[in-house]
Amino acid sequence: MFATYLIGLREGLEATLVVSILVAFLVKSQRRDRLPQVWAGVGLAVVLSVVFGSLIQYTSTSLLRTSESREFFEAVTSVAAVVFVTWMIFWMRKAARSIAGELRGKLTEALAVGSLAVAGMAFLAVVREGLETALIFYAAAESVAGGTGAGSLLALIGGIVTAVVIGFGLYRSALKINLSRFFTWTGALLILVAAGILKYGVHDFQEAGVLPGLNNQAFDISATLDPNAWYGALLAGMFNITAAPTVLELIAWVAYAVPVLVLFLRKPAQPAKPATPATPAESVRPAAESTAPAESTAPAERPQPAAAAPSPRA
Amino acid sequence: MRTTRFVAPAAAGLLAVAGLAGCGGDGDADATAGGPIAVKATDSACEVGSTAIDAGQVTFKVTNSGSKVNEFYVYAAGDRVMGEVENIAPGLSRELRVELPAGTYETACKPGMSGRGIRGALKVSGTAASVAPDAALTEATASYQRYVRSQTAALLTKTEEFVAAVKANDVAKAKALYPVARTYWERIEPVAESFGDLDPKIDGREEVVEEGMEFTGFHRIEKDLWTTGDVSKDGPIADRLLVDVKAIVAKADAEKLTPLQLANGAKALLDEVASGKITGEEERYSHTDLWDFNANLEGSKAAVAALRPALEQRAPDLVKQLDSEFANVEVALGKHRAGDGWKLHTQLSKTDLKELSDSINALAEPVSKIAAAVAR
Numbered sequence: 001m002f003a004t005y006l007i008g009l010r011e012g013l014e015a016t017l018v019v020s021i022l023v024a025f026l027v028k029s030q031r032r033d034r035l036p037q038v039w040a041g042v043g044l045a046v047v048l049s050v051v052f053g054s055l056i057q058y059t060s061t062s063l064l065r066t067s068e069s070r071e072f073f074e075a076v077t078s079v080a081a082v083v084f085v086t087w088m089i090f091w092m093r094k095a096a097r098s099i100a101g102e103l104r105g106k107l108t109e110a111l112a113v114g115s116l117a118v119a120g121m122a123f124l125a126v127v128r129e130g131l132e133t134a135l136i137f138y139a140a141a142e143s144v145a146g147g148t149g150a151g152s153l154l155a156l157i158g159g160i161v162t163a164v165v166i167g168f169g170l171y172r173s174a175l176k177i178n179l180s181r182f183f184t185w186t187g188a189l190l191i192l193v194a195a196g197i198l199k200y201g202v203h204d205f206q207e208a209g210v211l212p213g214l215n216n217q218a219f220d221i222s223a224t225l226d227p228n229a230w231y232g233a234l235l236a237g238m239f240n241i242t243a244a245p246t247v248l249e250l251i252a253w254v255a256y257a258v259p260v261l262v263l264f265l266r267k268p269a270q271p272a273k274p275a276t277p278a279t280p281a282e283s284v285r286p287a288a289e290s291t292a293p294a295e296s297t298a299p300a301e302r303p304q305p306a307a308a309a310p311s312p313r314a
Numbered sequence: 315m316r317t318t319r320f321v322a323p324a325a326a327g328l329l330a331v332a333g334l335a336g337c338g339g340d341g342d343a344d345a346t347a348g349g350p351i352a353v354k355a356t357d358s359a360c361e362v363g364s365t366a367i368d369a370g371q372v373t374f375k376v377t378n379s380g381s382k383v384n385e386f387y388v389y390a391a392g393d394r395v396m397g398e399v400e401n402i403a404p405g406l407s408r409e410l411r412v413e414l415p416a417g418t419y420e421t422a423c424k425p426g427m428s429g430r431g432i433r434g435a436l437k438v439s440g441t442a443a444s445v446a447p448d449a450a451l452t453e454a455t456a457s458y459q460r461y462v463r464s465q466t467a468a469l470l471t472k473t474e475e476f477v478a479a480v481k482a483n484d485v486a487k488a489k490a491l492y493p494v495a496r497t498y499w500e501r502i503e504p505v506a507e508s509f510g511d512l513d514p515k516i517d518g519r520e521e522v523v524e525e526g527m528e529f530t531g532f533h534r535i536e537k538d539l540w541t542t543g544d545v546s547k548d549g550p551i552a553d554r555l556l557v558d559v560k561a562i563v564a565k566a567d568a569e570k571l572t573p574l575q576l577a578n579g580a581k582a583l584l585d586e587v588a589s590g591k592i593t594g595e596e597e598r599y600s601h602t603d604l605w606d607f608n609a610n611l612e613g614s615k616a617a618v619a620a621l622r623p624a625l626e627q628r629a630p631d632l633v634k635q636l637d638s639e640f641a642n643v644e645v646a647l648g649k650h651r652a653g654d655g656w657k658l659h660t661q662l663s664k665t666d667l668k669e670l671s672d673s674i675n676a677l678a679e680p681v682s683k684i685a686a687a688v689a690r
Contacts, residue, residue, distance in 0.1 A: 003403060004405075067397040139403075140403070152403055155403075222429065
């Protein structure tokens, strides 16, 4: 049962993390009027996932039926989600800088955000894993119908609820910290999330046979980072940190995370710059040439403990 | 608006997804005759229902009865992923649909979501068209059906006697009847296994409890007979066994196996010998594994015999090979006769088991070629 619970948690976190940061961001920047669009995007993604899942499970539709087409679907939506999230990151940076420049009044102006963009981002964050989650749900429902008890279904729901609770916790703690620090921290957090989504998308393209090198693993630390353990599920759900990434996945992760972090943190807002949260699984860094811009960042004045990952206090 | 630059590619991505959603619709039904291929995954095993199939749309139904989350992959040469299904939580079944052209593939279950997985060979032959129904193959189906019916009749009779002995608390008689009744079951096991949860109810080991099922059937009574020697409370279990056996007999009598299923059944019986009998796993209390071994072998031989006329036309060399390998196993097994029955598993040395295992493996090789010959 615990294994099933962790599946729900992992799949749930993949969606709730982005959505909760998005909501926190809108609330912090006094754009509550955009919240309905967020929920519309989330709702549409859930409805689509449920409908498609039931078509696949109970009818003879050939749409997204083969595993390959589903991998491709997840890969495309992941890459699209990365585009949206990246754009949001730079939006945050702009926000952080306008605060630094004492331009609080102009903040909302600088953050004029399209409703389509907000809805699109929320939609993509959820639909990415929504279909897979829906299919797991139907499988669990079938096992209940088959008379094995409702344990799997409840465990799955429990996992998703926990993910939502963690997302809510993140949202609440994000609201508590001061504005400029909020932008810097959540921005950095989002970069890690987006790098993870991109890595995931690359993996799915490899599995769909679009990109090569699926069996070319950079390293394998499954012995240390057990994907069946709670921390394995948390890391996979939040940052897509996995025990055995392929070389291409790792390159994509580094090629995204390093330049975006550099761009995001240069000319920092006055408060302390966050040290990049340590990501143990990704500490192996091959020389990613051609990616790092020439300019280097100044060392952080007050390096703080990396608190980017919310601790599940539920 | 500077933002439009970022929105454009994202919109394009969304359109691509919408484009994906535009294709498809109803249509291509599975070419897999007889529904999906059942895959039984546990934390340490990966049993694929049939390992020689026809090309085309293939559906696997993977059931995870282990305790770890499982994944199921179909790999082409060089571990190229043809299809995969992840997140198979313990106790769940999930389907994998994949288009497979003729060729050699590997299936893999990955309990615990890591590592290379538990691999198995998968042979996909022919074109998507099903086997041409020629006279010899049609006759094979009919003759095997006659064989199954003869076995189910005996299974029913012997199970009734066994159940009566258990309910009368006649331990000695029940112990004597137990391997005999099971012989008829083991001969036709591949047919029986295609009837879902009746098989574990009748033939499940104690581990079925981990899958949320009650431990019933032959092995439950076996345990009581050989461990405590007390079956006074087993009346209800015995009654249920008889009800389940009656249900499976009715189903098996009506079942018409395709020639391909016959070929796969012959191979599955030998796999059973290797995985359950040589190891002594199946009859862990009574140690009557050699009765089962012999019955599996006879069942496999019967399926091959039904196909023989067709094989004579298609692959005469294969028939010769099959005959000599069957004879070898029979010689190896014949050394362990004891009166009307067989030695117990506990009386066999490591050398004996190795010899039996080697002979079964040597036989499995030509038997695994039957499907391709039939599908030609």
